[in-house]
Each structure stands twice: as C-alpha cells, then as structure tokens.
Amino acid sequence: MDFFSNAPPISFVVMAAKLLLALLVFKVCFFYLGGRWSVRKKQYHPIAGTTINQLWNFSRLHDYFTVLAYRYKTFRILTPGTWEVFTVDPANIEYILKTNFDNYAKGRHQYNILKDFLGDGIFTVDGEKWRHQRKLASNDFSTRALREFSSTVFQINAAKLAQIVSKEATSNRAMDILLIILWFGIFILWCGIVVEIVVNIAWRIYWDLFMKSTLSSIFKVGFGTELNALQGLHEEESKFNKAFDESSALTLWCYLDVFWKIKKLLNIGSEAILKKNIKVINEFVCTYTSCIDLQKEKDDMLSRFLVLQQQDQENMNDDYLRDIILNFIIAGRDSTATTLSWFFYMLCKNPLVQKTISRVVEEATRANNTRSIHEFAEALTEEALNKMHYLHAALTETLRLYPAVPVDGKICLSDDTLPDGFNVREGDMVAYLPYAMGRMKFLWGDEADVFRPERWLDNEGVFQPESPFKFTAFQAGPRICIGKEFAYRQMKIFVAVLLHFFTFKLKDENKAVKYRTMINLHIDQGLYLHAYHR
Template sequence: MATMDFLSDSVSLTVTALAVVLAILVFKAISTKTSSQRGTKKRYHPIAGTIFNQLLNFHRLHHYMTDLAIKYGTYRLLSPFRNEVYTADPVNVEYMLKTNFANFGKGLHNYEILSDLLGDGIFTVDGEKWRHQRKVSSYEFSAKVLRDYSSVVFRRNAVRLAKMLSDSAASNQIFDIQDLFMKSTLDSIFKVGFGVELDSMGGSSEGTKFAQAFDDSSALTLWRYVDIFWKIKKFLNIGKEATLKKNIKVIDNFMYKLIRSKIEQKQNSDNDTSLKKDDILSRFLELNETDPQYLRDIILNFLVAGRDTTATTLSWFLYMLCKHPRVQEKVAQEVMEATRAKDASSYDEIAAHLNDEALDKMQYLHAALSETLRLYPAVAVDAKICFSDDTLPDGYSVNKGDMVVYQPYAMGRMKFIWGEDAEVFRPERWLNEDGLFRPESSSKFTAFQVIF
C-alpha cells in the first residue's frame, strides 16, 4: 500500500511539474504575441514547438530540426527559461559569427551545461578567458614544429590503421570502422597533445576505459540541452547525472595522472636540451602554465576539437564512398597519381609521399571531403546566447538571454542555399571548369565556422 501511495505521489508530482512548465510556455507565447500587438515594433520568428518536441524526437533530432527549417526557415522553440531561436539562414549565421560576434557567445546557460566536462576551456568561456586561450592556442598550433610533428604522428597512425583494415579484409573479418577511426584519432591526438602513446588501437585497457568514459560523458552532457530537470538530478545525484559524475571522475583521474607525470618529466629534464618537447602539453609547460586544472581543460577541449570531428567525418566520408562507387574510383585514382603509388606500393611508401605538393594535387579528394562535411558536418548544431536585445538581418528580433542556434546539418539540405539537388552527394559542385577546388562562403558552408 505504501508503494502504491509513493507511486501515486510521484505521478502526481510529475504531472504537476509538467502542467506548470506547460503553463509557463503558454504564458510566454501569449506575452510575446501581446507585446507585438502593443506596438513594440518587434517581430518574432514563428513558434514551431517546444523543447518537449525535441525530447520526443531525440532519436531523429537533426532530421526533425531540418524538417522545421525547411518549413519555417528560422523558427522558435519555447522553453520554460528562455526562447530558443533556430536558424539555417546564411545571413543570420554571418551576423552571429562575424558582423555582431561580440553579442553572441556561450553565456551562462551553455557554460553550466558544458563546464562539468569541459571546465573553463575554449568551448565554454567568453571574454578575456576565450581571447587568451585562442591567442595562445593559435600561436602554438600554427608553429611549424607542431605542424610537422602532428603530420608525422597522424601519418604513422594512418598507416597502422590501413594495415589493420587490410589484414581484416584479407581474413574476411567484420569490423566497426567508426570505432577504429575513433581509436586511431584518439591515439594521434594524445601523442600530439601529451606526447603519450595511448595505444587504444592496440587494445590498451587504460585507453579504452578513458575513451568509453569520454564518449558517455559527451552524450550525457548533450542530453542536458533537452532535459529541463538535469540540475535537480545533479543535486540529488540520480539518473543520468549520477552516471555523468562517475564518468567525469574516470576522465579526471586519467588526465591528472598524465599531467603530473608530464610536470615531473619536465622538472627532471630542464637541463637536458636533447629531449624533444614538441607535444602541446610540453609547449604549454614551457610557457610556465602549471595549473593542473587549466591544463586539463585546455587539452580536453583540444581533444574534443580534434578527435570526434576527424573520426566522424572520416566515417561519413567512407560511408559515402561505399554508396557512390564512381566517386570512390575517382578519389582512389587521384590519390594514386598524386603519390606516384603503384599497385605494389606499401602503405609506408604511399604515406612517405603524402607531402604538401601531393596534397595540392588532390582537388577531387578535397571536393569529396567538403561535400561530406556539407551533408554530415562534425558539429550539426551550435548554440549561442544573445547578450543584448538585437535584430537579425532577416528583420526579426531576438531578446537578451535568448539562445540562438545555427544549424550546419540543416543548412546543408536547404535548396535555397545549394540548389534543387541539395540532398544529393555531388563532389563536382565544389570544382570549377578546370577541375580545381572552388571554396564556398564560410557563412554558407559553416563546417569551419565563419572566417574573419
């Protein structure tokens, strides 16, 4: 009987909470409409639903939001705490990311959601912290020594991956290609970032445990965007929030252990100039950055930027090549010619010829990769917070505190941007009459954000 009473109370509480939330949403919709009718001269984008619709469509979220973008262009979803504006219009995107960049940032909302995992990294902060990290990172990542070092690391792991795939194919084994891409990229990022051989491709238990915790934490953090009760769950340490906390502990233990080891290594080798210090962590230590929390956040954000984006793009690229044999043949032929490879050439020989000159000749490969990113961008949506009342170039208003989201995934499927064949995989759209790669505006093709 007590159990039945408890269940009854729980159901009543849930129903009451939902009723309150729905009442808030209705009130917000009415107040926005009333405010427009009172002659405030503000126009707001059409309401396409609520965040509960996102929750119900979470299993097909990007398709759902693309459907709304096709129907409305730019639209609003009501939330109990703020308006959420979603746009797939290049003029709005350029305004947010370039023209009025200072008025759109991560804000407190995004920081609260992301900071448990990413700390005060470049993906979570605004203002001086963001500028400092961008300045330091841009300088370090543009250094020739780091570019040369990372090229060697990625080529070496690419050869190792190619050999593993070749062996599996020869023995008719089934394998998960995305998992292998994730492991290969993770190994490369850790070598470039920490100077550490993680060897997740080789089955390292420590590397596998970290990678799993990181993947689970990323998914659970994303879930917070559609779960309005996540803060309560975090406070009570229940459900997905309890799982997230455990996974972040695994990540932190692993990261801090590596950082401590690297600091000790630096202290013991300061007088040994023969030791190479090409990895990113070593280069930050050379700048006397020794706060473990800061270093953890820097490297983890670098990991997010480099690992998932590269691995998912490669996965979709290979998938599209499998679906389009004609494109596959053209890419393979171009790579063979650019690297002067023969049928009998080894993977090491091909990799040795992967220099800037060879890459410049791979115009069709560049086009095929860009076409993959157009349809399957590594970052499907990106959210900003509006810092002060504003009017977007389409003439509609956004208010201080509104979340404004641009949608690269939906934009790649908009016919008004890419033509009637927007949903067709066609690398040739990126080539000019001479077969040379032709870049598109970065506000139209947002895979790498708008270029200043």
C-alpha cells in the same frame, strides 16, 4: 541504479505537465497577443514548435529541424526557460558569428552545463579566457614544426590502420567502421514531462578503427604520449574512454533536462553518474600531466603551449592542464573520426567517387603497387596532398551533408535585431543548423541532398571554397575552427592510404544508416564494411 524507482508519482507528473503547458501558453499569449502593444511592437520569428516537439522527434532531431527550416529560414522553439531561435539564413549567421560577435557568446547557461566536463577550455569560455587560449593555440597551429610533426604521426597511424584492414580483407570479415559507444539512458515523454530511465546499465563500448586511430594521433600530436590504441587499451585507458563518452552524452542531456540542476544538487540520477565519470577522467589526465617534462624540448602541442604559459603561474595548475587536454581530445578525436565514418559510407554509396579518388591519389603520389604500406604513407608529402583537389572536395561534400557538429548555439547577451528584421531577446539561445543548411535548396540548388563532390571544383578541377557562413561545418568569424587544415590533413592521409590499397563495400546495401542524436553526429548502430585488396 534503477531509475524507475526514482520516477515521480503519476499525480505529480500530471501536475507538472499542466504547469509546463500553462507556462508555454502564457509565454505565447504575452509575447504574441499582448507583446505587440506592450513591447514596442517588436517582431519575433514564427513559432515552429515546443520542447515537447523536440523530445518527441529527438531520435531524428536534425531532420525535424530540416523540415522546419524548409518552411522558415529562421524559427523559434518554445521552451520553459527561454526562447530557442534556429536559423539557416547565411545573413543571420554572419551577423551572429562575425558582425555582432560580442553580443553572442557561449553564455552563462551553456558554461554551467559544460564546465564540469570541459572546465575552462576553449570550447566553454568567453571573453578574456577565450581570447588568451585562442591566441596561444592559433600561434601553435601555424608553426611549421607542428605541421611536420603531425604529418609524420598521421602517416604512422594510417599505416598501422591499413595493416589491420589488410588482415580483415584477407580473412573477408566485415569491420565495424563506426561504434556503438554506449547505452546511457533515454528520455520518454509522458503527459508533457520528461522521465529519465536507464535502458541498459551494462555499458558497452565497441571502439571502431577510426576512433582508435584518431585517439592515438591526438594523444601523440597533442600531448607527446603514445597510447597505442590500435594495439588495444590498458584498463585505465579503457575506463577513461568509457567515462569520456558517457560524460559527453550525459552533458548533452542537460540542454533538455529541466531538472538537471536539482539532480546535481541532490547528486542523483544522471548527475550522479556524470560526477563519477568526471572523477575517472580527472584521475587519468592527472596521470599523464604528471609525466610532462617542461624542461625538455618537445614538438607536441601541449608542451609547446605550456612553454608559452610558464610566465603565467596563476594558470599553471592541474585543472588548467586538464581543461586543455579534454578540449583537444573532443576536437581531435570525435569530429575527425565521425567525418571519416560518414565519408566511407558515402564512398560505398557512390562507387564511382571511390574509384575517382583512388585514381587521384595514384596520380598525385606517382605510386605503384610495389611500395609497402609504410613506404606509401611516407610518400604523402604536403605537396602530394595539395594536388588531391577531388579528395578535398569529397571530404568537404561529406561535411556539407554530415557535419561533425550538426547544431551550434550561442546566447544573446542583449536585445537585438537580426538582418532579416526580426528581434531576439536577451537570454535567447540563437543557434545555426549546419546539418539542415546542407540540405537547403536555396543554398545548394535542386540537388542539395545529392552527394556531388564536383560542386566544389572549377572547370580546371581546382577546389573552390564557399563562404563559411554558407558552409558552416567549421564555424565562422572569430571562432572559426583553428584546426581546420589540421583535420583535413589527417583525413586526407588516412583516406589516401586506405583507398590506394583497398576497395570498400557495405556489408548490407539495404540496411538504413541513421545518426544518433548526440553533440557529434555519430552513426547509429555501427557501419559494417567489407574491404578488398586492390
């Protein structure tokens, strides 16, 4: 589809830009000039920018927020619809995520954006639907059977991954540890209005090894299904992967695209593409859910989840199953693979840390070089993993600097006052910034931007957690990630296997590594590594 042909005429663009700027000026005048007299002298956080600034800095959005957070712990961005409040203040974050939890929700606006893609899954809903799914999922994650089953799956896939790396190491070829998921279109700023253009319609997907491994793991642990993603994808699975990533990216754009509702109504542009992708996703998921046998006892999460739901026939439908599956995928695939990619980047930039982790793994497993890859993977018991405090600290330090979800927002449901004394209004989006928080000196000291796993260890070398309102990579309060320990266990097993057998180095030490501005913090343009046998 040629989006240039759909661009509005220049006269319309200029007129719309003027209207946008006029609206922003009106809001400033009303709330900051007249507001102090007409709105009971309420105090609002300082204005640090506008939607125009966000779009202009979109390719480095999280660093732009970091600069603003250095200046103001909490600030506001002017948008045409409502205010956007951003904070790195742990007191404000605790208030939003815990103290006054009921007043800060996903909200109708975010639900409308996310529902086509993720439906009524746990990441999109509030209220009773969220509490019901949360309770069932929490019970499932706490079972010993699931822990043991998932550990076995992780060990098997880690061994498969190591065998692939071994072949690459022998051939001395560089591996793309992250991926270029797709080209899906960009937004440019012209006269203060957003114009959508597609840069490359020939969509391209390069599945990296971590994405394949975590996808295989989540399908086996989550749904009891073998995808065999490490051996290559069937055509249907390939189409699903492409549609899933495109849908995730296109959904993110709705937060900035003021015209997305109009495009959805007319079924044009990005919304038309999204609709086609959702159809592909639904067909793929329907194929797998139709194979689920609820009468057969299984250890995967979906089957166990559905057994608990059998008495609630109203929710037992295809849409319900689809929503559960997609929410599990986005939690179990993207976040873990993204963190592992940044982790290996940091290991290559800090070879002493890489060497230390390898030693810690060897000591915890009492392994020797005579064990095969599969034998070593099987030796990664829960007891052995719990001894790897330095590895746990290094993974946590990676998440501090490169959180899988760099920005997370809620909607204020009624006028409120935050602990810092400033007001927020009903309908305001209030977001905290995990990426920026990891770089705040008032939280982490003068070396906040330095990768130092030791900051998480006490004098005895034992891992010491920080407040979840300071280290927000897994959220906090009632919505804290229930799969936190699940993710750590998977990452530890993968890392332990790889670092026991290989040493990793960057293909190009001088090449700058940047992120892509997406829902998850993906590495842009891939990360190429050389693996060497130990």
